[in-house]
Amino acid sequence: DIDMGFEPNHLMFLDKDGKSRFKYYTANNMVYNTPEQIAAYTTDSSDDTHATHVMGIAGGNYESESYSISGVATEADLAGASIEGYDTEIMKGIEDFVAYAKEQNKPLVINMSLGDNCGPHDDSDDLSQYINKVIDDKAAVICMASGNEGTNPIVQRKTFNSATDELRANLLCVHQYYGYSYESPSVYFKSEKPFSFSLVIYDNLSKKIIKQYDPITGPTIKNYQSTEEKADPDYSQYFSGTIRVSADNVKDRGYYYLQIASQRFQRKNSNVTIGYIVTGDEGQSVVAYADDATYLVDSFTPSAYSFPEYTAAKDVTFDGTVSNMAAGTKAIIVGSYNSRDKGKYSNNKSYSLYSFGETNVLGDVSSFTSWGTVDGVSLPDIAAPGCSVESAISTYYQKAKREAYTKGVYYNGKTYYWSVEMGTSMAAPYMSGVAALWLEADPTLTNEDIKKIAKETAISDEYVKNTKYPVQFGAGKIDAYNGLKYVLDHKTTALKSVDADKDMMFRQTGDNTYEAYVAGETAITVRLFDMSGSLVRESRSAGSTTSFSVAGMPKGIYAVELCGAKTSHKIKIAVK
Incomplete structure (x- = not known):
């Protein structure tokens, strides 16, 4: 993430051994790339928490008996570049990330939750040209916020x-x-x-x-x-x-x-x-x-x-409010939709879409999402959750500002905080996390591949179809699950091997219904066993995806066996 307001040692960024998952970080022309250097670091600014919140969405994770919260790519290595917003700083941050990823021989996703609207809205500036070269060189996947000026007369x-x-x-x-x-x-x-x-x-x-x-x-x-x-x-x-x-x-x-x-x-x-x-x-x-x-x-x-x-003024339009940088690059441009309508802070005060100034309803595009058709290209490309999103906030920022927060966790002599924010700044890291998941499944994917998959597998529900400005939603709502299925299906079709521990996905789709996917299978048999080992239900369906129901089954723990021609998997479920 290229941003400001980092706290690399927030609880949401620690691994199971209590060490930061940040592997590379730059601030004030200093490089921090050893566990000791990063563990000793505090923050780049107590006046900002933007980067901490953004990174929590993209890849943070925290689990305890009293509180659990998860970002998208929870096993990804993390990196940050602290900047004040100058174009040269942004280019240097990207350059450093590209060099580090190449050194580590790992795919790279860069989140950019920043931008400005004033400018030519084309690729004539040095920053846009540099970003496009990085993308053309297949050196990184870049996800960028479309902007929050969708209702402003600009x-x-x-x-x-x-x-x-x-x-x-x-x-x-x-x-x-x-x-x-x-x-x-x-x-x-x-x-x-x-x-x-x-x-x-x-x-x-x-x-x-x-x-x-x-x-x-x-x-x-x-x-x-x-x-x-x-x-x-x-x-x-x-x-x-x-x-x-x-x-x-x-x-x-x-x-x-x-x-x-x-x-x-x-x-x-x-x-x-x-x-x-x-x-x-x-x-x-x-x-x-x-x-x-x-x-x-x-x-x-x-x-x-x-x-x-x-x-x-007369002749004002919202078509064109998409940020100047977004309009000039080949990055994946991300808008926001309303994914949560209300909740409560730790002081028991409520928040809602209305309290955030949001005028559209739950499920609809966030009214603030910047959008436009510039030189025949409509942006954003895709929409992701971005309104009332809960994630980590910087401990140092919270101590300085003392703002309302949703959760505080005391650990090792220090209280860590979480809260809700809104903006395409929150939607872009969600897409960045999804891109990282897809790259884990197939590291050969390019920026253009991921943009195409996001668009082709996007959810087009009634909100997408009936929103006031259809361009504002892009291709629709990002669908991480079906996008990952698309990646794995095409990987097996292309005769590329899929790791045995990453070829199956399983999810609950309703109170009593489940869906399982196994990459490369042409038919799947589902068998359910009770804890005594007795077979209680069996079904078979063609294709790599199957659905089954546990309706009418007694409460308890059951073993699910998924059998295909090439693979078999076992998991446990609880019927309540």
């Missing part, structure tokens, strides 16, 4: 009906609600050719433009600032810091871009903000991608204590 798209038609919006910066010191308006515009852009100063109280600056119609860099000799008096009256507008032609891609960025920008009047007016030729299309904390609005109600109310 994308505008317009085709001009005439030369006087306008694309316009005012910028509501909500960075302070995300813990930033400065407002940092950021918007990226993209079109097939140059257009006219005018920065405006907008008074939300009077609903009027205070000043409209001269239009920018081609490649340039323009600063609007409150300092230096060239400070603009109107700008300086309402703002501090700098707004920079840069525009240029991307010749090798065949499009024109314009970007609004800022440096130490602050509004002096809560009712006054910056905005823009864009015009173009008749038939010309322009799309604007803002970052996750720059809302494109028509008007808003300022508030110092709560999230401001606003009216979204």
Whole structure:
């Protein structure tokens, strides 16, 4: 996982001998790759727990008499790279993981629960190109969160009906609600050719433009600032810091871009903000991608204590809210669906989808899932559980923040914590864990193989079929079990050997019904024996999968024997 907020020695990451399952970890240009180094490590930040929660979902596991919780790939080796979010850090983290996996001769799954929406949404940047090269080289499977901006007004798209038609919006910066010191308006515009852009100063109280600056119609860099000799008096009256507008032609891609960025920008009047007016030729299309904390609005109600109310600008769409990095890479892009609707914290206070701000029901796609069809490609690829997911949280974070938690376990002089979170950040590691399970069954699988299997075996239930924005669900809900069956079936068809201890899966499908799968078998006989050894039930079915019922059988422990032409397996079940 490439992230921030690691606690590699959390109980959820310890093996049966009490040692961390983290085998490789980097932070602050330091490498920790021995059991002693990792055992002595604490955390990269007491202000964050994101990575600990994410890794718990992907591969954590904890079992005791009083509490048990399991991630997906519970036997996988774990690795982490602590970063602050810069592209160069991300690339270095990926590079280190690839080198370590190659050294260990093991397949690699990288989880990336991070991203930003502002940008070209293609593979023109260095980070996207690097990720795609890693995937093309078959060096890693990469699972990436689609983003949590599916209900935010951060994308505008317009085709001009005439030369006087306008694309316009005012910028509501909500960075302070995300813990930033400065407002940092950021918007990226993209079109097939140059257009006219005018920065405006907008008074939300009077609903009027205070000043409209001269239009920018081609490649340039323009600063609007409150300092230096060239400070603009109107700008300086309402703002501090700098707004920079840069525009240029991307010749090798065949499009024109314009970007609004800022440096130490602050509004002096809560009712006054910056905005823009864009015009173009008749038939010309322009799309604007803002970052996750720059809302494109028509008007808003300022508030110092709560999230401001606003009216979204005209031409705002949720189609395109998928993160810039996700849109530019070949990674497996993961959205979230609502897998738990309610529960309780350790203080007995309740949580629910509603308390998390979620508007869709249990089983439906999480409304916050970012999505879009960009350059003909629809994303996300797949949806995984991501709302109200319980996992580990950093002990150091909990001590610093003292937030509500679902479970605390005292062990060896220290209390470890778990809690629930929501986001595509939680869905992506679920998919990462599934990818690791499938790779355990067949280490030759590539990123493209796993993406294909996930899509072909996805669950398409009534929620998937009837959701408001079908693209938001991708191919449907990830099905780890049937995907693994697909992997094993195709492995045996290709005459590849399957380890004897990994060729059978068994699950309970109802109160009295079970399903068994044995790779490569053409028929399976099921025999049930009571504890005296007497045969009490027998059935036979064609194929590698069989189902059977224990309805009507007396309570007790039974031995189940699964016999095929090549293999046989024995397990025990309890009839209650």
